[in-house]
Amino acid sequence: MMSAAAPALQAAATPAPRSGAQLLVSTLERMGVDVVFGYPGGAIMPVYDALTGSKLKHILVRHEQGAAFAADAWARVTGKPGVCLATSGPGATNLVTGIANAMMDSVPLVCITGNVSTAVMGTDAFQEIDILGVTLPIVKHSWIVRDPADIPAVIEEAFHVARSGRPGPVLVDLPKDIQVGLTADDFGFHYPNDVMLLDQGAIADAEAMIRAAERPLIYIGGGVKIAGAVEALRAFADSTGIPSVSTLNALGSIRTDAPGFLGMLGMHGTRAANEAVQDSDLLIVLGARFDDRATGKLTEFAPHARVVHFDIDPAEVGKLRAAHVAVVGPMREGIEALAARMATAPLAIDPWVIRCASSARRHAFRYDAPGDGVYAPALLNELSLAAGDDFIAACDVGQHQMWVAQHCAFSRPQAHLSSGGLGAMGYGLPAGLGAKMANPGAHVVTVSGDGSFMMNIQELATLRRYGVALKIVLLDNSSLGLVRQWQELFFDQNYSEVDLSDNPDFVAVAQAFGIEAFRIDRREDVSAGIQRLLAAPGPCLAHVLIDPRANVWPLVPPGRNNAEMMHGTMNFEGEI
Amino acid sequence: MTDTLHIQIDHADGSLQRLIGLVERRGFHIDGMTLSGEGAMRRLQLQVRGRDSGRCVEVLGRQIDRMIGATRVASACAVQTFQTEVAA
Numbered sequence: 071m072m073s074a075a076a077p078a079l080q081a082a083a084t085p086a087p088r089s090g091a092q093l094l095v096s097t098l099e100r101m102g103v104d105v106v107f108g109y110p111g112g113a114i115m116p117v118y119d120a121l122t123g124s125k126l127k128h129i130l131v132r133h134e135q136g137a138a139f140a141a142d143a144w145a146r147v148t149g150k151p152g153v154c155l156a157t158s159g160p161g162a163t164n165l166v167t168g169i170a171n172a173m174m175d176s177v178p179l180v181c182i183t184g185n186v187s188t189a190v191m192g193t194d195a196f197q198e199i200d201i202l203g204v205t206l207p208i209v210k211h212s213w214i215v216r217d218p219a220d221i222p223a224v225i226e227e228a229f230h231v232a233r234s235g236r237p238g239p240v241l242v243d244l245p246k247d248i249q250v251g252l253t254a255d256d257f258g259f260h261y262p263n264d265v266m267l268l269d270q271g272a273i274a275d276a277e278a279m280i281r282a283a284e285r286p287l288i289y290i291g292g293g294v295k296i297a298g299a300v301e302a303l304r305a306f307a308d309s310t311g312i313p314s315v316s317t318l319n320a321l322g323s324i325r326t327d328a329p330g331f332l333g334m335l336g337m338h339g340t341r342a343a344n345e346a347v348q349d350s351d352l353l354i355v356l357g358a359r360f361d362d363r364a365t366g367k368l369t370e371f372a373p374h375a376r377v378v379h380f381d382i383d384p385a386e387v388g389k390l391r392a393a394h395v396a397v398v399g400p401m402r403e404g405i406e407a408l409a410a411r412m413a414t415a416p417l418a419i420d421p422w423v424i425r426c427a428s429s430a431r432r433h434a435f436r437y438d439a440p441g442d443g444v445y446a447p448a449l450l451n452e453l454s455l456a457a458g459d460d461f462i463a464a465c466d467v468g469q470h471q472m473w474v475a476q477h478c479a480f481s482r483p484q485a486h487l488s489s490g491g492l493g494a495m496g497y498g499l500p501a502g503l504g505a506k507m508a509n510p511g512a513h514v515v516t517v518s519g520d521g522s523f524m525m526n527i528q529e530l531a532t533l534r535r536y537g538v539a540l541k542i543v544l545l546d547n548s549s550l551g552l553v554r555q556w557q558e559l560f561f562d563q564n565y566s567e568v569d570l571s572d573n574p575d576f577v578a579v580a581q582a583f584g585i586e587a588f589r590i591d592r593r594e595d596v597s598a599g600i601q602r603l604l605a606a607p608g609p610c611l612a613h614v615l616i617d618p619r620a621n622v623w624p625l626v627p628p629g630r631n632n633a634e635m636m637h638g639t640m641n642f643e644g645e646i
Numbered sequence: 647m648t649d650t651l652h653i654q655i656d657h658a659d660g661s662l663q664r665l666i667g668l669v670e671r672r673g674f675h676i677d678g679m680t681l682s683g684e685g686a687m688r689r690l691q692l693q694v695r696g697r698d699s700g701r702c703v704e705v706l707g708r709q710i711d712r713m714i715g716a717t718r719v720a721s722a723c724a725v726q727t728f729q730t731e732v733a734a
Binding site: 203 | 658659660663664667668671702704705708709711712713714715
């Protein structure tokens with residue numbers, strides 16, 4: 071009797087040993103992960119073995135870069151870390167562009183890679199790459215796990231690092247012997263949320279500087295949405311009446327149609343936004359980093375302005391532009407504290423507010439372009455209005471990306487997914503996939519160009535496989551339009567390697583993947599095409615032929631200040 | 647002008663490479679380096695020099711501060727002012 075009971079007691083006290091791979095899967099489940107984007111291969115096979123029967127939903131993409139971009143967009147829409155999984159060597163290096171993208175745009179991304187066994191690491195084994203070394207400059211942090219028992223703690227720390235403070239990508243490299251090694255341990259750590267205290271003195275200084283200003287302007291960056299400070303920002307802008315401009319990645323933080331919102335600043339920003347920045351005497355910078363596409367020539371950016379800079383990342387303060395007041399800490403609490411102080415007395419900035427509003431009216435975009443060809447800005451404007459507040463645009467990179475930023479209406483920052491810092495062509499299709507999986511009820515539309523689309527076109531198969539009802543607007547000018555535009559303007563019309571007139575038949579390609587597709591090539595067909603696209607029950611592609619000569623206007627030439635905006639011969643701004 | 651940074655770093659995969667890579671990537675030459683200590687934490691002393699006048703060692707210090715597993719324990723940095731002239 072005793073001999074029968076003893077093993078049972080022992081089993082209760084000491085859990086049965088599990089492999090590192092099983093421990094990884096159970097840790098991810100415990101962390102609340104529901105979706106993992108990935109692609110199997112030799113050095114990650116124990117993990118794929120453990121995935122069968124788990125609660126995790128694995129989305130098999132067709133290229134690891136697609137997994138990273140889809141997980142990135144998933145994270146941007148849900149606010150939770152995106153997870154992607156790849157094998158060693160080429161699987162891991164294929165993630166690199168996606169990791170860099172997440173780093174540049176502060177997106178929480180957890181990348182898990184297999185690697186060769188520890189005993190052969192450093193011997194140039196088959197599919198061995200030092201992915202930790204390769205990715206050092208583009209991760210927030212990274213680990214090689216060297217004991218299966220460390221897996222729960224490392225994974226929990228990885229998630230904590232990815233989402234805390236200023237979010238970013240992390241990488242966990244799992245050698246194969248660690249995946250198959252057995253351990254009875256299952257120790258994780260609980261990471262409490264970091265508490266950063268607000269500097270009330272700095273808030274008071276900010277208030278004083280705002281009250282002393284005649285021409286204050288809010289410069290909104292992506293840090294506002296990351297911090298969940300959108301409502302606080304809107305309340306602050308409403309109550310003070312201070313006009314605002316936005317970076318590319320912050321579009322939607324203030325509704326596009328809100329009074330006082332002047333649009334995007336920078337190279338392809340609105341004239342009203344850039345004029346306001348150049349005339350302002352105080353920039354209230356919220357979670358922005360003075361990127362060169364936003365500032366133009368830095369030494370001539372906002373030349374009359376003092377700067378109040380709110381950011382959770384102290385390393386951004388003073389990096390490119392001096393801050394007269396720095397409020398380093400949580401954005402939402404910071405804005406709320408400032409708004410509470412500002413509520414005690416109204417600002418007397420009516421002449422400035424009227425001047426900004428008048429400029430916005432004078433320079434409003436127009437959509438009555440001559441001709442009967444499709445005018446892409448008008449199509450995009452109509453598309454976003456037709457999709458309404460449920461619209462999510464997942465952009466690729468190029469002219470169409472700038473047209474989306476300029477001409478679409480956004481109700482919230484999650485409505486605009488764009489590879490801002492990295493500018494990675496190929497983002498749009500996998501990002502649309504990840505976004506639609508994260509928010510199936512939204513009208514998610516990938517807006518792409520004929521150059522970008524070919525960079526991750528294989529993910530059409532993933533849409534088909536999972537029946538993801540992503541809609542795609544493919545704006546086709548049979549060229550690398552933005553490069554062509556720069557060659558026209560800055561390289562004496564010496565067109566070098568930008569012609570894509572031998573593109574495949576995109577409608578036939580989509581249909582070959584089993585995806586509904588149709589073509590729009592006349593302006594009179596645009597409205598019906600948008601309705602068809604939005605109403606389609608499954609994935610659907612609209613192939614839109616546009617004028618290859620169309621350029622993005624206005625434009626601040628590289629290296630010039632934001633007051634020096636160019637417009638072209640086909641200029642459809644209000645002022646001709 | 648050379649500044650000296652005193653940094654405590656975890657003895658972990660890639661930690662030295664991560665730190666040195668950051669310093670060079672952010673636009674600084676490394677003129678001298680001393681690694682000391684044993685166990686899980688190491689002490690690193692770095693002499694750094696900006697590649698051009700636009701490099702601010704205090705910003706570099708804050709970029710080191712935000713690294714995981716690295717802590718600036720003291721720095722003999724020249725104090726740089728963030729006040730710039732504001733046009734009238």
